Amino acid sequence: xxxxWETNDAAYNAYHDEEWGRPVLDERGLxxxxxxxxxxxxxxxxxxxxxxxxFRAAFAGFDPERVxxxxxxxxxxxxxxxxxxxxxxxxxxxxxxARATVALREHTPLHELIWAHAPARHRTPRRxxxxxxxxxxxxxxAKALQRAGFRFVGPTTVYAAMQACGVVNDHLAxxxxxxxxxxQRTVALTR
Numbered sequence: 001x002x003x004x005w006e007t008n009d010a011a012y013n014a015y016h017d018e019e020w021g022r023p024v025l026d027e028r029g030l031x032x033x034x035x036x037x038x039x040x041x042x043x044x045x046x047x048x049x050x051x052x053x054x055f056r057a058a059f060a061g062f063d064p065e066r067v068x069x070x071x072x073x074x075x076x077x078x079x080x081x082x083x084x085x086x087x088x089x090x091x092x093x094x095x096x097x098a099r100a101t102v103a104l105r106e107h108t109p110l111h112e113l114i115w116a117h118a119p120a121r122h123r124t125p126r127r128x129x130x131x132x133x134x135x136x137x138x139x140x141x142a143k144a145l146q147r148a149g150f151r152f153v154g155p156t157t158v159y160a161a162m163q164a165c166g167v168v169n170d171h172l173a174x175x176x177x178x179x180x181x182x183x184q185r186t187v188a189l190t191r
Contacts, residue, residue: 001017001176002172002174002175002176003016003017003175003176003177004016004020004128004170004171004172004175005128007046009046011049011050012046012049015049016177017176017177019164020163020164020171021163021164021166021168021169021170021171021177021181022166022181022184023165023166023167023184023185023187023188024164024165024166025111025115025188025191026111027064027101027109027110027111028061028062028063028064029062029165030110030111030114030161030165031062031064031097031098031101031110032056032062033161033164033165034097034145034150034153034157034158034161035055035059035062035093035094035097036048036052036055037157037158037160037161037164038090038093038094038097038151038152038153038157039055039084039085039087039090039094040157040160041090041152041157043085047085048085051083051084051085054081054083054084055083055084057083058078058081058083058084059078059094064098064101064102065098065102066098067094067095067098068095068098068099068101068102070095070098074095075088075091075092075095078091079091089151089152090152092151093150093151093152096149096150096151097149097150097151097152097153099149100145100148100149100150103148103149104148113141113144113145113148114141114161114162114165114167115167115188115189117137117138117140117141117144117162117167118137118162118167118168118189119135119137119168122168122169124169124172124173124178125170125171125172125173126172126173126174127172128172130172131170132159133155133156133159134155134156134158134159135155135159135162135168137162138155138156138158138159138162139155141158141162142154142155142157142158145158166181166184166185166188169181169182169185
């Protein structure tokens with residue numbers, strides 16, 4: 001099987017084959033990906049992937065309504081949780097992002113906001129060096145999220161979330177799952 005990146009880690013291979021780039025359309029899933037990409041900033045994605053279940057337990061399954069009610073006691077609890085990345089700014093950002101996600105329901109729900117920034121055209125990467133760190137769409141989405149009260153959502157973090165959630169298909173041209181991901185994206189974009 002040809003993958004975009006080669007690793008001996010079974011969980012990382014499964015993430016590539018079964019999740020990365022596949023469309024995420026639900027609020028909880030998008031909120032989770034934004035938070036995890038924020039926690040990943042400065043770290044390897046594999047570190048976050050290995051801690052994902054602990055993150056889910058610590059952040060109430062990434063249910064935005066539940067996380068939005070977190071208090072300072074919860075921040076203190078999370079700072080003591082060795083199963084997650086214990087970074088005060090990132091923890092507080094995840095809580096602020098939950099509150100912003102809930103607030104967005106009044107105007108433009110999170111899934112509509114994110115998917116509205118899908119590029120009209122996107123060049124298929126042929127090699128890893130073709131991947132971009134940011135795009136005009138990720139810059140615009142980062143600004144929109146920040147205006148809505150989101151934190152730790154700069155253009156690079158947002159672009160990584162766009163890749164992870166299938167807003168763009170950055171699987172390499174010769175990747176074994178690229179065509180299937182593109183089919184799923186086409187269905188998602190016609191909904």
